[in-house]
């Protein structure tokens with residue numbers, strides 16, 4: 055863990071957590087809060103709107119999941135079966151599913167309600183729960199009609215979904231079924247993405263439908279001041295508290311990262327402390343060979359086994375899924391994930407990649423588009439490799455942030471061709487002195503290509 059990874063024990067929160075929620079957090083092994091959790095949870099609990107920007111992998115999910123659960127449990131009157139109390143919207147189905155499983159982790163551990171004497175006589179009686187399962191609204195095997203059916207049969211205090219399915223649920227088929235009058239909290243995760251042009255109309259419809267008397271939270275690793283200010287009115291934020299969590303690294307005056315004891319300058323950065331950013335510039339015709347060299351180099355260090363490689367389009371992912379096996383060690387396992395695959399295939403691929411057993415000699419490599427850039431929490435990813443730089447500069451941070459999560463270390467590479475080198479300056483990635491560049495063993499050295507230069511940046 056980096057030195058500034060934690061911000062105190064959970065017991066130091068101004069309002070103590072409900073005991074069973076605290077127990078779940080302890081069971082997760084999270085003994086301390088991260089800075090974003092320590093700053094955001096009290097604000098949300100004190101009924102403030104929040105706009106939160108904190109580096110990738112810093113624990114933003116629990117920073118809204120915990121206050122939502124606490125707020126709903128502290129209600130004076132229980133929600134009726136047709137009412138929802140909290141809505142979380144995320145831009146991709148994978149991220150929505152991930153958030154849904156975090157809520158489930160908690161709600162599956164809630165104490166069962168004591169059965170009444172007559173019920174206790176019934177054999178095989180399912181333990182009764184006070185709070186129903188959260189409802190997940192994403193494209194999958196379930197149709198929008200199935201979503202409504204499920205809601206009608208079990209109810210759901212918390213709803214998590216992607217914008218299109220949420221709109222259909224609240225304003226389409228579910229219009230006369232779902233009551234939002236009691237909605238207390240709205241969270242937009244990856245808010246800057248949700249608020250950009252692609253989702254504008256859908257989101258505006260949803261926001262207009264929700265009660266104004268609610269708390270709203272916007273969360274992202276790239277929620278800049280400009281994004282926040284321009285959207286305040288549209289999103290209906292009232293006097294929001296702004297939380298910005300940056301990472302401090304220690305440097306010597308010459309700009310070189312050094313040991314804490316030799317510190318004399320503290321620099322703030324908006325990427326995780328243990329993330330190392332590198333780029334390699336090469337000719338377009340050499341990209342494929344350089345990609346396979348980097349993979350061989352990384353696996354030869356005996357510490358890297360799980361990779362994500364980003365490509366610009368779905369077609370590129372399909373193409374390289376067929377081509378890369380010819381260049382990589384035969385024990386490498388490839389997975390492909392992009393938006394043109396069936397939802398079920400996407401879910402299975404992600405689950406198989408996340409649970410795959412891999413070693414440097416038999417690495418697991420996920421080939422993906424930006425559908426896997428934001429929010430996905432795959433804690434063991436060692437290396438991110440960007441075959442093509444993204445067209446949106448924000449996606450650069452999100453892609454890199456799939457490694458070096460929650461205080462772990464990781465490296466992110468990007469291959470750059472020609473003028474793409476300007477991108478590095480645009481991203482303000484600091485140059486590391488020549489002598490600190492990684493050494494390649496002779497058969498992997500970019501020197502053999504003549505044209506390619508290896509650079510390391512952090």
Ligand SMILES: Nc1ncnc2c1ncn2[C@@H]1O[C@H](COP(=O)(O)OP(=O)(O)OP(=O)(O)O)[C@@H](O)[C@H]1O
Pocket residue numbers: 083084085086087088091108109110111112113114115116274275428429430431433455459460
């Ligand atoms: N207090 C904590 N202590 C240790 N680990 C934690 C703590 N809170 C969350 N984590 C872990 O940190 C990881 C990253 O959390 P999370 O996915 O919420 O990050 P994030 O800030 O939302 O990242 P991104 O911006 O990429 O979406 C998860 O594996 C989570 O279990």
